[in-house]
Amino acid sequence: MTILVTGANGQVGRELIFSGQQAKLRLHGVDIEDVDFTDASALNRSVENLELDGVVNAAAYTAVDAAEANPASAFAANVDGPTNLAEICAQRQIPLIHISTDYVYDGLKKGAYVEDDPVAPQGVYAQSKALGDAAVTERLNHHVIIRTAWVYSIHGYNFVKTMLRLFREKSSVSVVDDQLGCPTHAADIAEAIVQILVWIKNNQEIPSGIYHYCSQGSTSWYGFAQKVLALAGPLDHFVVTDLKPIPTSAYPTPAKRPANSVLDCTKIKQTFGIEPIPWEDGLKQMLRRYYGEDSRCE
Numbered sequence: 010m011t012i013l014v015t016g017a018n019g020q021v022g023r024e025l026i027f028s029g030q031q032a033k034l035r036l037h038g039v040d041i042e043d044v045d046f047t048d049a050s051a052l053n054r055s056v057e058n059l060e061l062d063g064v065v066n067a068a069a070y071t072a073v074d075a076a077e078a079n080p081a082s083a084f085a086a087n088v089d090g091p092t093n094l095a096e097i098c099a100q101r102q103i104p105l106i107h108i109s110t111d112y113v114y115d116g117l118k119k120g121a122y123v124e125d126d127p128v129a130p131q132g133v134y135a136q137s138k139a140l141g142d143a144a145v146t147e148r149l150n151h152h153v154i155i156r157t158a159w160v161y162s163i164h165g166y167n168f169v170k171t172m173l174r175l176f177r178e179k180s181s182v183s184v185v186d187d188q189l190g191c192p193t194h195a196a197d198i199a200e201a202i203v204q205i206l207v208w209i210k211n212n213q214e215i216p217s218g219i220y221h222y223c224s225q226g227s228t229s230w231y232g233f234a235q236k237v238l239a240l241a242g243p244l245d246h247f248v249v250t251d252l253k254p255i256p257t258s259a260y261p262t263p264a265k266r267p268a269n270s271v272l273d274c275t276k277i278k279q280t281f282g283i284e285p286i287p288w289e290d291g292l293k294q295m296l297r298r299y300y301g302e303d304s305r306c307e
Contacts, residue, residue: 116267
């Protein structure tokens with residue numbers, strides 16, 4: 010089974026290449042420096058000689074605040090890119106797994122979002138991701154759209170690595186405490202995608218549609234930071250002595266954040282047998298890799 014992975018140098022992409030190799034899948038990873046997948050002609054030329062059984066789109070413009078000032082870049086990556094990939098998959102009659110986000114919802118719901126909840130994107134990034142999802146759905150019958158949230162890993166820029174840096178640099182750190190979500194290790198998302206790819210390999214019918222995947226349980230950004238501090242504190246040289254909860258209003262950003270990003274993952278469990286692990290366990294796994302596999306993150 011040969012799979013094209015776009016965004017192979019991103020958080021999920023890098024983990025997916027590793028997990029796919031462990032599962033004996035043949036993954037062909039590309040990123041923006043290899044091919045501009047927002048350019049339909051360039052993308053077609055780059056894959057014309059590849060015999061593909063499927064595509065995983067892990068590429069996206071994810072700079073949420075920067076998107077407000079750079080909408081063209083956000084829409085190119087998050088709408089044009091998935092559109093082009095969906096059209097290639099439709100021509101070849103192969104499936105596309107496309108990674109999406111909690112930001113497509115308005116964040117006002119009381120309780121966890123389910124896949125049938127209406128989208129109501131609140132900013133440029135959110136709008137571009139919602140339109141990308143729609144483009145895949147409209148152009149391709151065989152697709153799996155995975156909406157996830159609060160992604161972090163040992164790679165790239167993310168909340169956990171930002172907290173680790175701030176805890177080393179500042180005695181006082183303030184973190185928003187009125188936004189809720191499900192912190193999700195990129196390695197766990199990759200494992201879920203591999204399970205779906207294996208399921209597709211072993212089954213002729215593909216249960217196309219939108220699925221939620223994030224870790225079990227929820228917390229606030231402040232609660233997330235507290236856990237990072239508790240687990241990493243004994244392993245690092247932090248100077249922080251005061252971790253303070255603050256409201257969203259005290260930390261204004263160009264793009265509006267959802268107050269509630271909690272996602273219900275029942276559908277992906279019922280369809281593919283994928284059961285997410287508790288978010289605390291995912292964080293422990295990431296920190297063990299960050300500090301060394303023999304680190305005691307308990």
